[in-house]
Amino acid sequence: MVRVGIDRIAFYTSNQFVALKDVADHNQIDPEKFSAGIWQENMAVTTADEDAVTLAANAAETIFADGSIERHVDQLLFATESGVDQSKAGGIYVRRLLGLNNNCRVVELKQACYSATAGLQMALAQIRANPSLKILLIASDIARYGLGTPGEATQGCGAVAMLLTANPSILAIDEEAGLHSDDVMDFWRPNYSDTAMVDGKYSTKMYLTTLKACIKDYRQRVDSLAFDHLCYHLPFSRMAEKAHKTFCRETGTKFSADEFAEQINAGLVYNRTIGNSYTASLYIGLTSLLDNQHIAEGARIGLFSFGSGCMGELMGATVQPNYRQALHATKHSAMLQDRQQLNYSEYAQAFNFNYAKDGDEQVLPLQTKGTYRLAKIANHQRHYEPTQS
Numbered sequence: 001m002v003r004v005g006i007d008r009i010a011f012y013t014s015n016q017f018v019a020l021k022d023v024a025d026h027n028q029i030d031p032e033k034f035s036a037g038i039w040q041e042n043m044a045v046t047t048a049d050e051d052a053v054t055l056a057a058n059a060a061e062t063i064f065a066d067g068s069i070e071r072h073v074d075q076l077l078f079a080t081e082s083g084v085d086q087s088k089a090g091g092i093y094v095r096r097l098l099g100l101n102n103n104c105r106v107v108e109l110k111q112a113c114y115s116a117t118a119g120l121q122m123a124l125a126q127i128r129a130n131p132s133l134k135i136l137l138i139a140s141d142i143a144r145y146g147l148g149t150p151g152e153a154t155q156g157c158g159a160v161a162m163l164l165t166a167n168p169s170i171l172a173i174d175e176e177a178g179l180h181s182d183d184v185m186d187f188w189r190p191n192y193s194d195t196a197m198v199d200g201k202y203s204t205k206m207y208l209t210t211l212k213a214c215i216k217d218y219r220q221r222v223d224s225l226a227f228d229h230l231c232y233h234l235p236f237s238r239m240a241e242k243a244h245k246t247f248c249r250e251t252g253t254k255f256s257a258d259e260f261a262e263q264i265n266a267g268l269v270y271n272r273t274i275g276n277s278y279t280a281s282l283y284i285g286l287t288s289l290l291d292n293q294h295i296a297e298g299a300r301i302g303l304f305s306f307g308s309g310c311m312g313e314l315m316g317a318t319v320q321p322n323y324r325q326a327l328h329a330t331k332h333s334a335m336l337q338d339r340q341q342l343n344y345s346e347y348a349q350a351f352n353f354n355y356a357k358d359g360d361e362q363v364l365p366l367q368t369k370g371t372y373r374l375a376k377i378a379n380h381q382r383h384y385e386p387t388q389s
């Protein structure tokens with residue numbers, strides 16, 4: 001059977017962040033609650049001239065920038081729960097910004113933090129049937145709960161782009177997976193709200209309940225649940241510890257503390273300093289694992305995707321020979337080094353930035369260091385352009 005999976009993967013986040021210690025100090029909370037309690041150090045804060053579309057375009061640009069990959073794909077799947085329009089897909093702007101071919105199927109996908117995984121499976125099924133297909137999958141989100149809310153420390157932003165092909169250079173993904181869906185109200189965002197609503201403790205419980213159900217379903221389809229590393233959806237980094245304890249308990253696997261850390265810690269490096277990026281977070285976690293740990297070729301990686309509401313999926317994947325040559329680890333590291341730290345009031349000001357909603361022209365300040373930006377809003381239309389045009 002033809003191997004299908006991830007041929008290239010790259011992520012992007014904003015060039016500004018706030019330290020959670022400063023958020024804790026402002027809210028008169030013990031900073032240890034964030035560092036030791038949820039394993040988060042910083043969170044990325046969007047600039048005024050970026051949104052889910054620009055984050056997505058900037059993530060994908062890394063894949064094409066050196067010219068080794070042709071700017072031609074058969075489909076562009078855009079997964080987000082921070083969409084900028086109820087009607088037009090964000091991927092339509094992204095295709096044009098990247099200079100990709102017009103004869104390309106473009107669509108936006110939604111199911112909370114899970115939708116990138118739906119996109120992945122839809123794409124891979126098509127590639128199995130037609131191995132010549134090249135599909136660009138982008139997950140992009142801005143996690144917003146509000147200043148002073150319990151969810152505040154679990155905000156963040158980021159996008160990840162994956163080129164999906166047959167005979168992939170990085171990761172081959174199995175056809176069988178464990179699935180579970182239920183109708184629950186743990187996290188949601190009504191159309192009229194620009195911040196999420198959440199029943200925090202219940203959402204964590206639903207995450208773990210869904211993981212257990214996915215393990216059970218996976219077992220009914222696949223013989224072995226043996227993985228060398230696991231990447232989990234990361235609303236906050238310590239969720240991986242909770243999830244991995246559940247995974248070990250459910251599968252009856254015993255590990256030393258060192259082995260436990262070896263299986264999950266490299267996947268948390270980026271999330272600890274970016275925060276939640278909803279649809280992108282599992283795959284930024286995967287990028288973090290691949291970039292930051294030398295993994296044996298042929299190693300098995302388990303991936304758990306969770307979207308509140310809810311939908312979960314547990315997948316298995318195999319690391320490909322010479323995979324490191326296809327990574328963008330140096331670029332990712334330089335991007336994170338090059339970020340500017342905001343103090344609390346600068347972060348609060350950025351969070352409360354008012355976008356025009358009355359149709360008047362609003363020219364946005366040049367703040368992003370990304371290749372693409374939101375230049376203005378006028379007549380209720382968003383105008384995206386290259387940063388240096």
Ligand code: CAA
Pocket residue numbers: 030032033034036037038113150151152153154187198199200201203204205207233234235236239276278306307308
């Ligand atoms: N020193 C060390 N640890 C401390 C501490 C201190 N001073 N103070 C608190 N802690 C620990 C707590 O004991 C707790 O650890 P345990 O989980 O082991 O009990 C941890 O820090 C967090 O403390 P609380 O449970 O008291 O925190 P909280 O109730 O204020 O908020 C939260 C935690 C529920 C995750 C909240 O941030 C939230 O609602 N976040 C948004 C929702 C979310 O992320 N849900 C996750 C699952 S849903 C999902 O995955 C989809 C998605 O992306 C949203």
